[in-house]
Amino acid sequence: MKITVKELTTVGPTIHSSFATLPYQRDNSTRGSLSRPILAYQSPSCIKIVGDIHCFVADQEAGKPTVPAYLIQETESTLELIQLVIEYYSPMNLMDKALLTHAAIDLGVPRPMLAEQILPALELAPREKLIDQILFLLKLPPSLQSFIVDKDLSLKRALIFQRAEGHLEWVERFISNLKIGINMTAEIIQNVWEMSKNDEVDFKTKAQEMGLWEMADTDYEDNRLAIMEIREKINQARFPSLNQAGVDLSKTLDAAQLPDSMKIKWDPYFEQQGVQIAFHARDEEDLEQSLNKLKSPAFKNIFKHI
Amino acid sequence: MKEPKITRIIVDQKVADQELVQRYIKNNPQAKVVQQDITEADKEIMFKQEATPAKRDILLTEKQGHTVKQCPGTDRTYRCCNYHVINQTSNCPIDCTYCILQFYLNNPVTTVYANTDKLLTEVKDKIATQPKRFFRIGTGELSDSLAFDSSSEYSKDVVEYFATLPNVLLELKTKSNRIENLLDLDHQGHTVISWSVNPQVIIDAEEHKAASLYERLEAMRLVQERGYKIGFHFDPLLFHEEWKQSYPDLIRQLFEVVDPKNVAWISIGSLRFPPEMKDKVLEKFPKSKIMFAELIRGMDGKMRYPKPLRLEMYRTVYNSLRYYGGDDLFIYFCMESAEIWERVMGWSPESNEHLDHLFAMSLYKQFPGLMPTEPQRIDYDNGIPLHHEKADIPGF
Numbered sequence: 119m120k121i122t123v124k125e126l127t128t129v130g131p132t133i134h135s136s137f138a139t140l141p142y143q144r145d146n147s148t149r150g151s152l153s154r155p156i157l158a159y160q161s162p163s164c165i166k167i168v169g170d171i172h173c174f175v176a177d178q179e180a181g182k183p184t185v186p187a188y189l190i191q192e193t194e195s196t197l198e199l200i201q202l203v204i205e206y207y208s209p210m211n212l213m214d215k216a217l218l219t220h221a222a223i224d225l226g227v228p229r230p231m232l233a234e235q236i237l238p239a240l241e242l243a244p245r246e247k248l249i250d251q252i253l254f255l256l257k258l259p260p261s262l263q264s265f266i267v268d269k270d271l272s273l274k275r276a277l278i279f280q281r282a283e284g285h286l287e288w289v290e291r292f293i294s295n296l297k298i299g300i301n302m303t304a305e306i307i308q309n310v311w312e313m314s315k316n317d318e319v320d321f322k323t324k325a326q327e328m329g330l331w332e333m334a335d336t337d338y339e340d341n342r343l344a345i346m347e348i349r350e351k352i353n354q355a356r357f358p359s360l361n362q363a364g365v366d367l368s369k370t371l372d373a374a375q376l377p378d379s380m381k382i383k384w385d386p387y388f389e390q391q392g393v394q395i396a397f398h399a400r401d402e403e404d405l406e407q408s409l410n411k412l413k414s415p416a417f418k419n420i421f422k423h424i
Numbered sequence: 425m426k427e428p429k430i431t432r433i434i435v436d437q438k439v440a441d442q443e444l445v446q447r448y449i450k451n452n453p454q455a456k457v458v459q460q461d462i463t464e465a466d467k468e469i470m471f472k473q474e475a476t477p478a479k480r481d482i483l484l485t486e487k488q489g490h491t492v493k494q495c496p497g498t499d500r501t502y503r504c505c506n507y508h509v510i511n512q513t514s515n516c517p518i519d520c521t522y523c524i525l526q527f528y529l530n531n532p533v534t535t536v537y538a539n540t541d542k543l544l545t546e547v548k549d550k551i552a553t554q555p556k557r558f559f560r561i562g563t564g565e566l567s568d569s570l571a572f573d574s575s576s577e578y579s580k581d582v583v584e585y586f587a588t589l590p591n592v593l594l595e596l597k598t599k600s601n602r603i604e605n606l607l608d609l610d611h612q613g614h615t616v617i618s619w620s621v622n623p624q625v626i627i628d629a630e631e632h633k634a635a636s637l638y639e640r641l642e643a644m645r646l647v648q649e650r651g652y653k654i655g656f657h658f659d660p661l662l663f664h665e666e667w668k669q670s671y672p673d674l675i676r677q678l679f680e681v682v683d684p685k686n687v688a689w690i691s692i693g694s695l696r697f698p699p700e701m702k703d704k705v706l707e708k709f710p711k712s713k714i715m716f717a718e719l720i721r722g723m724d725g726k727m728r729y730p731k732p733l734r735l736e737m738y739r740t741v742y743n744s745l746r747y748y749g750g751d752d753l754f755i756y757f758c759m760e761s762a763e764i765w766e767r768v769m770g771w772s773p774e775s776n777e778h779l780d781h782l783f784a785m786s787l788y789k790q791f792p793g794l795m796p797t798e799p800q801r802i803d804y805d806n807g808i809p810l811h812h813e814k815a816d817i818p819g820f
Contacts, residue, residue: 274703312715312716313716315713315716316713316716316717356718357718357720357730358718359718359729359730359732359733359736360718360720360730360732360733362732363730363732387720387721387730387731388730388731388732389720389722389723389730389731390723391761391763
């Protein structure tokens with residue numbers, strides 16, 4: 119391997135490399151006199167710029183005759199070149215990793231080699247299956263890609279959007295109208311997908327059945343209301359026995375006619391046995407009345423439920 | 425059930441002269457045999473290989489350290505029965521969707537400890553230290569007890585060995601119908617052949633290489649005829665659309681074949697797994713629906729059905745067992761709280777030691793002659809585990 123620092127001329131035709139889409143985030147604000155040189159390599163026919171093309175173009179448009187570059191003059195293999203690119207752009211976000219994977223395929227790196235030698239350098243598991251999964255990110259609408267990068271989503275989380283692959287436009291509307299975060303959106307998609315698989319219906323039908331599909335076209339001023347509504351709809355679909363248990367317990371509590379000053383709390387997942395009872399007693403008589411209510415058979419019925 | 429096809433037998437030089445090794449080689453003429461000194465580094469390389477359906481390696485090696493361990497479920501959060509396990513074989517060819525083994529032992533190598541004499545002598549020595557207790561020891565924790573038996577004929581070693589031990593029952597737990605080797609053994613009533621059971625609809629969907637229900641029932645019929653005690657494990661109960669009908673149907677079918685008087689014990693448990701297993705199941709078994717059921721994170725951190733649903737399932741199974749099998753059946757919950765016992769059965773063991781004693785009492789009453797004297801509670805309350813180290817699956 120041989121790398122030199124060189125002034126590349128901005129005059130004449132520019133041939134970009136397979137890495138030309140790197141990096142995903144193109145922030146010009148850091149580009150100043152102290153910015154690091156761009157990366158380029160010597161191909162058999164010409165010098166190719168690896169990435170940061172926008173910086174090169176900006177300098178070109180500003181009339182600068184040359185730009186500083188790290189020029190990779192010799193590498194032992196394409197693999198070594200890719201490793202250098204990874205090193206140059208580290209730490210990479212998920213979209214950078216997807217772009218790099220795409221570039222590696224474009225350069226003809228065989229999939230098994232890509233899986234075994236490139237993916238670990240990208241801090242990904244060395245599994246061929248992951249190649250297609252990470253490439254899927256490139257199919258996402260730009261707004262979702264930005265969210266993934268901004269929120270630093272894990273690959274596992276980001277891949278949840280695959281579950282709604284045919285409905286990404288709906289996903290975008292959902293996020294934009296309901297003003298909910300990317301993580302919650304992923305959670306919603308996962309739930310709809312799981313329920314659709316369970317009931318053997320397609321994603322859209324299930325989202326419609328759950329009452330979530332049309333929500334994407336509702337404009338919520340306060341996203342907390344949207345979130346509450348979504349949670350309720352998901353819980354109703356996913357936890358039928360828990361919901362029923364909650365309804366039964368509430369009915370039993372209603373039948374016990376407890377005073378308003380008495381608050382009963384329970385584990386919503388019903389794992390913890392029993393209830394927490396809190397009440398305020400004004401005086402001895404009030405206390406007596408409250409205790410009598412608690413001793414009543416109607417109240418004791420709740421322990422059949424929890 | 426199809427026999428798992430072994431492609432390669434790797435023999436650690438240290439156990440090359442063991443009979444078990446010769447059996448594996450004799451019974452698998454198609455397998456390539458490699459004999460070498462095996463180091464820990466060699467094993468690590470083997471275990472790193474990705475599991476594929478076409479490849480099954482058997483590593484025959486030497487067990488170092490202790491063999492008999494406590495069942496890993498044994499702790500104080502839930503009621504457990506003080507069961508002990510021998511892990512002679514690690515890895516299972518049956519590939520059940522819900523099985524935690526696939527994720528902890530996700531490699532194509534099945535490790536078999538071939539120094540049988542050492543393993544069995546350890547059992548004998550350890551149970552001799554507490555002669556007043558009656559132990560239950562199983563081989564079906566890290567593998568199906570009988571799935572490899574046509575190759576290993578290991579049942580011949582253990583069944584007849586346990587027949588000579590005064591204060592222990594051996595449990596061979598299986599989803600197979602590989603019982604041929606058991607039929608002519610002199611077991612002396614000291615072996616329980618137990619089956620994990622589920623309705624055929626679940627076997628088809630989730631227990632991919634297991635014997636069908638019909639095959640299991642036929643196997644039960646045969647071992648019962650040969651005087652073996654029988655066990656049933658309704659574990660895991662799996663929620664599915666027709667579960668309210670299919671579990672009672674299953675129980676009816678079982679008791680059409682098996683006489684309740686021959687049933688040593690019956691366990692009930694429901695699906696439970698560490699949360700991280702979900703994605704792996706979805707990836708490995710994309711057609712399975714079990715991960716889409718109503719599941720919550722339980723107090724032990726594992727995913728489970730919510731208690732109201734568990735209770736409904738348990739009551740259905742428990743009531744059907746009583747209906748078809750009678751009041752004398754010894755039924756217990758595996759890894760469930762005292763509350764669940766109370767709400768389903770109307771009582772609960774006071775402690776794990778109490779449950780252990782109840783097992784012994786039930787066996788004493790049901791199988792006269794199995795124990796010379798009535799088990800005393802104090803011997804169980806003061807009992808100590810045969811080995812304090814728990815078996816090898818974390819958190820299970």
